[in-house]
Amino acid sequence: MKLVSVGSVAFDAIETPFGKTDKIVGGAGTFIALASSFFAKEQGLISVVGEDFPTETLDYLKSRGVNIDGVQIKQGEKTFFWSGKYHNDMNSRDTLVTELNVLGTFDPILPSSCQEADYLMLGNLSPQVQLTVIERLAKRPKLIAMDTMNFWMDIALDDLKKTMAEIDVLIINDEEARQLSKEYSLVRAAKVIRAMGPKILIIKKGEHGALLFHGENVFFAPALPLEEVFDPTGAGDTFAGGFMGYLAATNDDSFENMKRAIIAGSALASFCVEKFGTQRLTEITMDDINARIQQFVALSNFEMNLHGTH
Amino acid sequence: MKLVSVGSVAFDAIETPFGKTDKIVGGAGTFIALASSFFAKEQGLISVVGEDFPTETLDYLKSRGVNIDGVQIKQGEKTFFWSGKYHNDMNSRDTLVTELNVLGTFDPILPSSCQEADYLMLGNLSPQVQLTVIERLAKRPKLIAMDTMNFWMDIALDDLKKTMAEIDVLIINDEEARQLSKEYSLVRAAKVIRAMGPKILIIKKGEHGALLFHGENVFFAPALPLEEVFDPTGAGDTFAGGFMGYLAATNDDSFENMKRAIIAGSALASFCVEKFGTQRLTEITMDDINARIQQFVALSNFEMNLHGTH
Numbered sequence: 281m282k283l284v285s286v287g288s289v290a291f292d293a294i295e296t297p298f299g300k301t302d303k304i305v306g307g308a309g310t311f312i313a314l315a316s317s318f319f320a321k322e323q324g325l326i327s328v329v330g331e332d333f334p335t336e337t338l339d340y341l342k343s344r345g346v347n348i349d350g351v352q353i354k355q356g357e358k359t360f361f362w363s364g365k366y367h368n369d370m371n372s373r374d375t376l377v378t379e380l381n382v383l384g385t386f387d388p389i390l391p392s393s394c395q396e397a398d399y400l401m402l403g404n405l406s407p408q409v410q411l412t413v414i415e416r417l418a419k420r421p422k423l424i425a426m427d428t429m430n431f432w433m434d435i436a437l438d439d440l441k442k443t444m445a446e447i448d449v450l451i452i453n454d455e456e457a458r459q460l461s462k463e464y465s466l467v468r469a470a471k472v473i474r475a476m477g478p479k480i481l482i483i484k485k486g487e488h489g490a491l492l493f494h495g496e497n498v499f500f501a502p503a504l505p506l507e508e509v510f511d512p513t514g515a516g517d518t519f520a521g522g523f524m525g526y527l528a529a530t531n532d533d534s535f536e537n538m539k540r541a542i543i544a545g546s547a548l549a550s551f552c553v554e555k556f557g558t559q560r561l562t563e564i565t566m567d568d569i570n571a572r573i574q575q576f577v578a579l580s581n582f583e584m585n586l587h588g589t590h
Numbered sequence: 591m592k593l594v595s596v597g598s599v600a601f602d603a604i605e606t607p608f609g610k611t612d613k614i615v616g617g618a619g620t621f622i623a624l625a626s627s628f629f630a631k632e633q634g635l636i637s638v639v640g641e642d643f644p645t646e647t648l649d650y651l652k653s654r655g656v657n658i659d660g661v662q663i664k665q666g667e668k669t670f671f672w673s674g675k676y677h678n679d680m681n682s683r684d685t686l687v688t689e690l691n692v693l694g695t696f697d698p699i700l701p702s703s704c705q706e707a708d709y710l711m712l713g714n715l716s717p718q719v720q721l722t723v724i725e726r727l728a729k730r731p732k733l734i735a736m737d738t739m740n741f742w743m744d745i746a747l748d749d750l751k752k753t754m755a756e757i758d759v760l761i762i763n764d765e766e767a768r769q770l771s772k773e774y775s776l777v778r779a780a781k782v783i784r785a786m787g788p789k790i791l792i793i794k795k796g797e798h799g800a801l802l803f804h805g806e807n808v809f810f811a812p813a814l815p816l817e818e819v820f821d822p823t824g825a826g827d828t829f830a831g832g833f834m835g836y837l838a839a840t841n842d843d844s845f846e847n848m849k850r851a852i853i854a855g856s857a858l859a860s861f862c863v864e865k866f867g868t869q870r871l872t873e874i875t876m877d878d879i880n881a882r883i884q885q886f887v888a889l890s891n892f893e894m895n896l897h898g899t900h
Contacts, residue, residue, distance in 0.1 A: 465816065465818055485798065489810070489812075491815060498889055499890070500889045500890050502812075503810070505801060507777045508778075536892070540894055540895070573894055580810050580892075582850060583846070
């Protein structure tokens, strides 16, 4: 298996200024697997759901090339549920309900089909669970990427640092980078964070794009200026899934190719926010994605003639 | 005269987390003229100072090709003085002192050498004064750009709208764009603002770069990720000066060339913040600027192979 991801497969109930949903399918693992499936034609997902989780969704993931041998279905238990309400600026949200359910005792099982992963994506989960996944793999993947959040910095910083020491790529947002490094400047934050383990750091800045720190190089990825963000839920996971799917499909971890992977992830994330939950990701085609990628090229491409003004 | 700029020539006293200055030379007009002088070899500056302003500074501007026939020197009066203190994040500041002095009664005089400007840069000033400059020109410049600030939106919105109706390019920051348009989304804000007059809009986002709206096109310009910003004073004026200097020198207002002009302005602004006041702008050479522009190219350049993953 080229790519293996771990992350929650869950129910979300979302309220934005544009509307609200009942329980719909969400979860970091779901968004990651859907997004990466556009590039990685074979992949495995490690997760856990309750007996209340719709088999159609699992079947749909399978139809997209996602091996779900590693998705445990716990009879008599309920799926992880999160409910949140976004504020008017869509940049902040209140969590209304968090029911851990099956996720509270999640003990990841790695089926043999997933043991030989070249690329491993650790979706946002307890850093202890993320470390367990690494430890249970038969061989160390070529590249391990990890998402996390301020919650784990608050309550499990030591575990987080232990896991960070084992990975290659950390994907966090600017606020989290500042909290983790205690530095306001993102350039300084990057130095502090990369000294903790990950050689490569991606700092997501929402509507302001993303920064990639790779060796001595920095890439400033644009974000597509959007008229409106309908629902930001899952955008970060979709970005990470698109990024890792692209890397797994191209099998090239150079700076130049990671730039492309970031643009691919950004393009997918820009679709994700157009409708509630995973809906938009189930509608789009590779042609849609390629057209969107062309928009990113147009948005940030320029040619400088340094002698033009002499 | 290819380029004429209007803006304050002033004294600043600045306090940042890195240190503080006594009265040093500052002012939007000073930064604009210095920055544009790297590209525009001939230009005029319209401003006013008191008898306390150092003649060496005016001589230095002349030595950089700035015609100062339009800089009035008011005997018996004092130069505009601003004093401010930046907060630790460098993104916000408190104004400690504002002494308008000669700027309070500024009545711009346009010498004959400035009457035929092709490019006009209206630095941040009362919109009434900005409009007066346009009205006093013998012919309408090919391109008029304008900076403004939230202060004028608060106290002189009607005047501001009158001036905006006469210009081609508005250069403001994201907070100002939101205040002016009453829209949070910058894409929507751009629509509202461009309906007020300026066909072309540049929204500066500080460390997050800048957006250029030009016809149906959008360009997302990166900002150089900096370890520290020593003193942000004048960075916006330097950006505007570099932008207009580049346009005046190349005489090309196409989207592609405006992208280049924005990169040129961004490169100059990235130097400006490295030391207090105008100091850094007086030290750097065209080679330094070209090297910095190459950093911008490296930072945002990527090549997408859309078939690479099929």
